[in-house]
Amino acid sequence: MASAPLHPLICADALDESKRARALAAFDLDSLHGAAALREITDFAAHLCGVPSGIVSILHTDHQTFLARTGLPDGPEPAREHSFCGHTMWGEGLTIVTDASTDPRFRDNPLVTGEMHLRFYAGAPLISDDGFPMGSLCVLDTVPRPEGLTPLQREGLTVLAANVLARLRDSREVARRRASVAEARNDAADSETRFRVLADTMPQMVWSTLPDGYHDYYNARWYDYTGMPEGSTDGEAWNGMFHPDDQERAWATWRHSLSTGDPYQIEYRLRHRDGTYRWVLGRALPIRDQDGAITRWFGTCTDIHAQKLAMEEREIVSQELSHRIKNIFSVVAGLVHLTGRTHPHMAGLLADLRLRITALGRAHDFVRPHSDQSRPVLRQDSLHGLLEELFVPYQSRPGERFVIAGEDVPVDDRAATPLALIFHELATNASKYGALSTAQGQISLTISREGEDVVLSWCERDGPIVSGAPVQHGFGSQLIEMSAARQLGGTVTHHWASSGLEVEVRVPAVALNRLTTT
CATH class of the missing domain: 3.30.450.20 (PAS domain)
Incomplete structure (x- = not known):
C-alpha cells in the first residue's frame, strides 16, 4: 500500500529540519525512554494487530530513537535513512505496507533484506500540536499480511497513537516547568549576585x-x-x-x-x-x-554620629540662647514694673505693657523651651498648644473658660510672637469688659482651613450684653490689627453681637509655618 499524502497541517517551512529539531527539543524525551506507560501501549498495539512487534519511534535530524519496543531485542536502533517511520510521519493517517519485499520503496532496505527480515509494517504518525512530525507508533511482522488491518485494528492503532501523543504532551509540560524553575533559579542567582555587588559598593x-x-x-x-x-x-x-x-x-x-x-x-x-x-x-x-x-x-x-553630635551642640546653644532671651523678657518686665512704681500716674499703662511682655515670654518658651524641664507636653509646633499656654493665666484648668476646637495647625517661632500679641489682647479685653469679666462667661476659639487660609474664630458668650462697637479704638486694637496685617499678612474682622464679641482672624497658612507648602 502506498504512503498517504503529506499531513495538511504541515507547510513547506515546517519541513525545515532545524525547525523540527527545535520542536522536538521542547519535549522531555529522555524521561519517556523505556517508560512503562509507553511499553504498555506497544504491547497492546502488537496484541491488537496480531503481530509480534510494536515500536514508538522518534526521528531526530540524524538518527532515530525507540522510546518503547515490544518483541524486539534491546540494542542500537536502525539508521534513520532505513526507517519505515520516516515515511509514516510525513503522511496523513496510517501507512500500511503489506509486503515490503515487493514494495519498490522498501524491497532493497537492509531491514527487509537483512537479518530482521521485515515484511509487514503498519504505522500511525505522531504529529505535534503545532504541526511538526515527530515519529510514529508502528507494528511489525516478519511475514506478509496481504489483508492488512481490519477496521477495528486501524481505529485501535490510531487511538493508541493519540495516547502516545498525550504522554509526549505531558513530557513537554514537565520540560517547560523544569525550564521555568531553572530560569527562575538562574534569575534569582543573577539577582543575588547583582545585589551583593551593589550592596558591597554602598x-x-x-x-x-x-x-x-x-x-x-x-x-x-x-x-x-x-x-x-x-x-x-x-x-x-x-x-x-x-x-x-x-x-x-x-x-x-x-x-x-x-x-x-x-x-x-x-x-x-x-x-x-x-x-x-x-x-x-x-x-x-x-x-x-x-x-x-x-x-x-x-x-x-x-x-549619623557626626550629625548627632552637631545636633546636640546646636540644641545646647539654642537652649542657652533661649534661656538668655527668657531672662531678657523677665528683666524688661521687671524694669517696667519698677517704672510703674516710680511713676504712679503711668501704672495702668505699664501694667498692660508688662502683661504683654509676659505673654510674649510664654509664647517664646513654648516654641523655644530653654530646657527639658520647660519643654511643653504638646508638640512645639502645635497651635492648640500655643493658645492653651497663652490662656493659662485666665483659667485654673484647661477648658474651664476657653474651649479650643478645630484643626491643629503647625506654627513656628516666627508666627508665635504676633499670635501671642493678638490673643493676649483679646483675652485681656475679655477679662476687663467681655465674657471673662463674669463668672459664667465662656470663650470658644475654633480653627479651620479655608483654601490657603487659616481662620481663627473667637466667640464670647454669657458675658455682659454688648451694646455695639466702641466709639474709639485703643492701643490694644491697633496692636491686634498691626500683628495680623503687617506680621502675618492677614485680616481681622470684628462683629459686635449683643450676645458677645465675635472676631475672625484670617491669615495665610504659609505665614504660620515656614515649612507649609501650598
Missing part, C-alpha cells in the same frame, strides 16, 4: 533577614565598620553590637516590626571596630509576595 551597612528576623546577610561595609569576623553576627547576635543602654529598646522596636510588618526605624549606638560606640540610623522594610506574606527584610545602618 557606603551604608546593608543587611537582610528571614521573615522571622534571623539575620543571614551583611555586606562588606558592616564587617569593615564593626571589625567583626564574617558570619559572627548572624541570627540574633547582631543585638550584642548595640550599646547596652540601647539593646532593649532596639530589640523591642525590631520585635514590633516583625509582628506587625511596620517599617523599622531607630537611632542607636553601634560598636565601632575601634571599640567606641557611634550613633547610627537603622532602617528596614519588608519584602512581600503576591499574597502579602513577608518573604524577607532588607535594612541599612547609616552612621
